[in-house]
Amino acid sequence: MNNKNIANIYKKFMDEILVVQDFSSAIALMNWDQEVLMPEDGFPARSRTYATIADFAHKLTNSKSQIGRTLKLLEHKNNLSELQNRCLDKYHEEAKRSWKLSSKLVKDLAETTLNAQSVWSEAKEKNRFDLFAPYLQRIIDLKREEANQIGYSKNPYDALLDEYEPGLCCDTLDNLFDALLPSLKRIREEVLQKEPSQIEKHPRITKEKQFTFIKDLISKIGFDFNKGRVDLGKHPATEFIHENDVRIIAVAKDNNISTGIFLTLHECGHALYYQNTDMKYIGTNLYCGSSTVLHEALARLLENNIGKSRSFWEGCYSNLIKHSGIKGSEYSIEDFVWSINKISSSPIRFEADEISYVFHIYIRYLIEKRLIEGSLTVEEVPGLWRTLFQEYLDVPIANDSTGCLQDVHWACGLIGYFPTYFVGSIYAAQIYSVIKNQYNSFDDDLENSKYSGIINWLKVNIYAHGAYYTPKELLFKLTGNESLSYHDFENYLTNKYKSLNN
Amino acid sequence: MNNKNIANIYKKFMDEILVVQDFSSAIALMNWDQEVLMPEDGFPARSRTYATIADFAHKLTNSKSQIGRTLKLLEHKNNLSELQNRCLDKYHEEAKRSWKLSSKLVKDLAETTLNAQSVWSEAKEKNRFDLFAPYLQRIIDLKREEANQIGYSKNPYDALLDEYEPGLCCDTLDNLFDALLPSLKRIREEVLQKEPSQIEKHPRITKEKQFTFIKDLISKIGFDFNKGRVDLGKHPATEFIHENDVRIIAVAKDNNISTGIFLTLHECGHALYYQNTDMKYIGTNLYCGSSTVLHEALARLLENNIGKSRSFWEGCYSNLIKHSGIKGSEYSIEDFVWSINKISSSPIRFEADEISYVFHIYIRYLIEKRLIEGSLTVEEVPGLWRTLFQEYLDVPIANDSTGCLQDVHWACGLIGYFPTYFVGSIYAAQIYSVIKNQYNSFDDDLENSKYSGIINWLKVNIYAHGAYYTPKELLFKLTGNESLSYHDFENYLTNKYKSLNN
Incomplete structure (x- = not known):
């Protein structure tokens, strides 16, 4: 594969990343709005919009074509500049977690945590841990499954820590x-x-x-x-x-x-x-x-x-x-x-x-x-x-x-x-x-x-x-x-x- | 084609419309934010996010699969409920305009009008119509091209009026x-x-x-x-x-x-x-x-x-x-x-x-x-x-x-x-x-x-x-x-x- 082909693949690879960044920008604005001034009754429809855009971003990151481009570029790191390699490594570090997770788990986690947040809010207000307990149980089960899908050498909790600081255990x-x-x-x-x-x-x-x-x-x-x-x-x-x-x-x-x-x-x-x-x-x-x-x-x-x-x-x-x-x-x-x-x-x-x-x-x-x-x-x-x-x-x-x-x-x-x-x-x-x-x-x-x-x-x-x-x-x-x-x-x-x- | 197939096609057809609605919702929030409280230097990056999301919405509406579903449903209006037919007609009324426009024209219009707005603002402030004139010329040319692509029986302006009130001429x-x-x-x-x-x-x-x-x-x-x-x-x-x-x-x-x-x-x-x-x-x-x-x-x-x-x-x-x-x-x-x-x-x-x-x-x-x-x-x-x-x-x-x-x-x-x-x-x-x-x-x-x-x-x-x-x-x-x-x-x-x- 010649340099020009690699350059083309790199360009498409980065274009796709930038699209996901634009989606993230829209999501960040929605989050801000919801926290600061969204009308009281706006929550359910906002969640719908949020879910749609997050789903698109997730699908782009996990599309076969983007995974293919990433793997191809990893094979040809010598053809990339130092900056390009840094971008590739940073992306791969985060994306490979995402690639390992089944779409069922991602969906289950999104749905469970959305519901869990409103239950938690009620449970906290009423001092009723028993209301929240079944949701916490489900979340723990899903996060343990996440650790299994990500993989770990010693402790399943290591696989969760790694998301926030690579290598932390x-x-x-x-x-x-x-x-x-x-x-x-x-x-x-x-x-x-x-x-x-x-x-x-x-x-x-x-x-x-x-x-x-x-x-x-x-x-x-x-x-x-x-x-x-x-x-x-x-x-x-x-x-x-x-x-x-x-x-x-x-x-x-x-x-x-x-x-x-x-x-x-x-x-x-x-x-x-x-x-x-x-x-x-x-x-x-x-x-x-x-x-x-x-x-x-x-x-x-x-x-x-x-x-x-x-x-x-x-x-x-x-x-x-x-x-x-x-x-x-x-x-x-x-x-x-x-x-x-x-x-x-x-x-x-x-x-x-x-x-x-x-x-x-x-x-x-x-x-x-x-x-x-x-x-x-x-x-x-x-x-x-x-x-x-x-x-x-x-x-x-x-x-x-x-x-x-x-x-x-x-x-x-x-x-x-x-x-x-x-x-x-x-x-x-x-x-x-x-x-x-x-x-x-x-x-x-x-x-x-x-x-x-x-x-x-x-x-x-x-x-x-x-x-x-x-x-x-x-x-x-x-x-x-x-x-x-x-x-x-x-x-x-x-x-x-x-x-x-x- | 049996009723169940039509029902499936209708469901996918409507799901796609709802995704575009969610994108539009994000765009509306961005517009509001820009008009009311966005930080002064935020404009260029906001335009980028806006363009990405608008482009996705446009592509969904004009995807071969969504056009195919719409045409298929139009052939089987008898299998749809009254409400479904109303949804289909309303969608078709708007989408068919979009289908007729070349993607080059859509892109040219988006770029030209984005630039034209800042030039207009300067021209208005400085009382310099000559600054705005070349942009207006380009916009008129593009809108005339739009009228040609949409089609009209008598006056090209009719094709433009029709967007805001079906049948107005x-x-x-x-x-x-x-x-x-x-x-x-x-x-x-x-x-x-x-x-x-x-x-x-x-x-x-x-x-x-x-x-x-x-x-x-x-x-x-x-x-x-x-x-x-x-x-x-x-x-x-x-x-x-x-x-x-x-x-x-x-x-x-x-x-x-x-x-x-x-x-x-x-x-x-x-x-x-x-x-x-x-x-x-x-x-x-x-x-x-x-x-x-x-x-x-x-x-x-x-x-x-x-x-x-x-x-x-x-x-x-x-x-x-x-x-x-x-x-x-x-x-x-x-x-x-x-x-x-x-x-x-x-x-x-x-x-x-x-x-x-x-x-x-x-x-x-x-x-x-x-x-x-x-x-x-x-x-x-x-x-x-x-x-x-x-x-x-x-x-x-x-x-x-x-x-x-x-x-x-x-x-x-x-x-x-x-x-x-x-x-x-x-x-x-x-x-x-x-x-x-x-x-x-x-x-x-x-x-x-x-x-x-x-x-x-x-x-x-x-x-x-x-x-x-x-x-x-x-x-x-x-x-x-x-x-x-x-x-x-x-x-x-x-x-x-x-x-x-x-």
């Missing part, structure tokens, strides 16, 4: 948790003894004032409002509609800044990754994050490592005071930074401090893994949830609504997703450590609310590359080591609470 | 205009002599106050906010996303209620048609208006016949005063109703009163028809526009921006569309005449701001039927006559100005 997670949990438990207990008891969890700020403040703040940090929007919606999220249209959905609640401010910073971290990828990747499948986990890492870097630091608030606390109506004289910056890092005894994941958060994830990981392995029944979940929260965090679970029913993930079929939050924090701490070493005025910049230098460092070193490099390659470029390491995360938390106590 | 329009224009000219001149000179064109109301008032008003009239939205956007429009999601885009300008109030009432007329079609037509291609012209008629009925009547404002003027800040003592209801019906000497179509409006359309019709026939060159358009406005309305055209460049229609390839506005007014007057005869408390209801009875009459007699009946069938059911008649329109205008003068 239970062994890696177990090693990280084993190494970290004892020291995190120790730090947590020390902090609980030392933290000032008079600190309120959060200053009391209305949701409107939080929203005004955070829009102003993320604009200063670098979110480009000509290429995106920020709106209030039902759940925090970032919708990537296309390279010039990235939309943050914020959620704000009166007197609780963990959602209004910190989850919006989190979403801004996702959005900056999308908005700062190099334009040369438009027209390829590399204009996206390197992996789900790396996206999560960059979101957590802004939310936690940067957003909950003293330096950061030195730079913008006066602005919060101006916008919020709280009195600086009554709520000092020391009190404020303590309040946003206070060890939480909430049973709710997204209200947890960074240390407790790891335990929230660990407990979910244990339960999911056992469900998929078959060593735990669905009926045993609420009981085990309570036991583990008591054991690891000394947190009582008053009811399942604030316990094992709190998150929508399982109803969406997202089994194996929670660990991405934890691994994201590990990556984030590694990136944080590198940037603080390499970018000398890091803390100075934050204290003076100067963000462009830091964002530019992230752009040059991470954002701009899109999915050209794998997460491991990026990690190697940054740290000289391609393995995940928990040391930076442990040091980061140790230092944070040490300096808070001083 | 130049002969019908010429007869209507010939019969109406002399008497409209006479009424117009009489009114100009008699109308009170002190009436301002419009009361001075800020756009925010107009928007608050009109949202409240259309909610009272019957627009269902659980199945739709009203937002401010760039151009007035109604986007039908699906049966439970109908979105009005309103435009409001300070101190000019013709857009903020009356064009929003117009859009509400479209929206009520969509929102009140019988749910039994969901899952078919009949959940839509009977024709473009009938949709326009129902919009104009609410905007003009109802919305500019004394009875209507008897019912809601006090509310306008409450919302607007104008003083009832300074601006009586008599003054107000005069002001909204005042004969306009504006060169702008959507600022025209109902009489002058007919001339605005007639002039466009003459120019379009001659362009398509080839008896007028593009370069002659601005001159002829000025001459005709002087001749028919005694209105001088200061520049092309407020003359032949004022409307986007030509840049969109909408040649033959303007007459739908005129024919819509004719239909509207016929419907208005019937409802006033059949619904005894019509004016009483309006005076007491009771709308549900009138809307219900429209629902039972028109809205609910969707596209089950053709416009002619509906007209026959309403009036006992299936021909368009200008008498009701003439009487309506004569009576309106007679009563205003008393």
Whole structure:
């Protein structure tokens, strides 16, 4: 086969990918609309439109002709440029999962999870795990079948983890948790003894004032409002509609800044990754994050490592005071930074401090893994949830609504997703450590609310590359080591609470 | 071929139609988004997504298999139910146009009109017809080619009119205009002599106050906010996303209620048609208006016949005063109703009163028809526009921006569309005449701001039927006559100005 033929095949291969991207863009817009402003009765017909377009996208990816082109190109990698090979590998990495799944399984999962989400919503509202249990059972069965169809060498749960971070497996997670949990438990207990008891969890700020403040703040940090929007919606999220249209959905609640401010910073971290990828990747499948986990890492870097630091608030606390109506004289910056890092005894994941958060994830990981392995029944979940929260965090679970029913993930079929939050924090701490070493005025910049230098460092070193490099390659470029390491995360938390106590 | 085979073919035929409807739903959402809140830089990538999805929809409609199914079903109409036959006929009516067009022409038109719209925008802003002229020339050439591919017996322009109202042709329009224009000219001149000179064109109301008032008003009239939205956007429009999601885009300008109030009432007329079609037509291609012209008629009925009547404002003027800040003592209801019906000497179509409006359309019709026939060159358009406005309305055209460049229609390839506005007014007057005869408390209801009875009459007699009946069938059911008649329109205008003068 000559070069011209290969070039033709490559062109058709990429054209097909771009069509699927356009379908995904329409779906992202529908998602955004549904979360932010769709009329109340619009849901059923919207689901119909969504299903039709998703089905077309799925069929294109799994068409015999596109599979044939992909396999043919894999045979002729030598005839492709470096960029073309990167596109091919990235596509193949994702598509081969899709090729392995039977269309019956895909259809069953789509239908089951659609129904499960509304049942979950009712079950959570009524505190009735028994309503949700049969759906969870069905989802576990289907996800176990998915693991079997994908294949795995050791644990079926590995096949599910792999979707969000290529190569991530239970062994890696177990090693990280084993190494970290004892020291995190120790730090947590020390902090609980030392933290000032008079600190309120959060200053009391209305949701409107939080929203005004955070829009102003993320604009200063670098979110480009000509290429995106920020709106209030039902759940925090970032919708990537296309390279010039990235939309943050914020959620704000009166007197609780963990959602209004910190989850919006989190979403801004996702959005900056999308908005700062190099334009040369438009027209390829590399204009996206390197992996789900790396996206999560960059979101957590802004939310936690940067957003909950003293330096950061030195730079913008006066602005919060101006916008919020709280009195600086009554709520000092020391009190404020303590309040946003206070060890939480909430049973709710997204209200947890960074240390407790790891335990929230660990407990979910244990339960999911056992469900998929078959060593735990669905009926045993609420009981085990309570036991583990008591054991690891000394947190009582008053009811399942604030316990094992709190998150929508399982109803969406997202089994194996929670660990991405934890691994994201590990990556984030590694990136944080590198940037603080390499970018000398890091803390100075934050204290003076100067963000462009830091964002530019992230752009040059991470954002701009899109999915050209794998997460491991990026990690190697940054740290000289391609393995995940928990040391930076442990040091980061140790230092944070040490300096808070001083 | 047995009944079971036909049933199978029919099922596949309808499934394919529903897929195209889902694509159209996604496109409608994209249109709405672009008009209301899309980020500034989003346009190019959005056009790409739009083109991909529109292309898929077009290919499905024109696939050999769908054409084959349609032709096969047309051969076996006896095996289909009445409803199935209606669906088949409606589909065939529209699809056969599409089948006749070469894919090259469709592609050329899409590309040319996309570029033409941005050039038109610049040309209008800079008052430079010469910039737009080559694009208009190309569009006229392509539309003439379209007429040739569609076919026609007498005038190529007939083939273009037919898209918006099956069977509408130049002969019908010429007869209507010939019969109406002399008497409209006479009424117009009489009114100009008699109308009170002190009436301002419009009361001075800020756009925010107009928007608050009109949202409240259309909610009272019957627009269902659980199945739709009203937002401010760039151009007035109604986007039908699906049966439970109908979105009005309103435009409001300070101190000019013709857009903020009356064009929003117009859009509400479209929206009520969509929102009140019988749910039994969901899952078919009949959940839509009977024709473009009938949709326009129902919009104009609410905007003009109802919305500019004394009875209507008897019912809601006090509310306008409450919302607007104008003083009832300074601006009586008599003054107000005069002001909204005042004969306009504006060169702008959507600022025209109902009489002058007919001339605005007639002039466009003459120019379009001659362009398509080839008896007028593009370069002659601005001159002829000025001459005709002087001749028919005694209105001088200061520049092309407020003359032949004022409307986007030509840049969109909408040649033959303007007459739908005129024919819509004719239909509207016929419907208005019937409802006033059949619904005894019509004016009483309006005076007491009771709308549900009138809307219900429209629902039972028109809205609910969707596209089950053709416009002619509906007209026959309403009036006992299936021909368009200008008498009701003439009487309506004569009576309106007679009563205003008393």
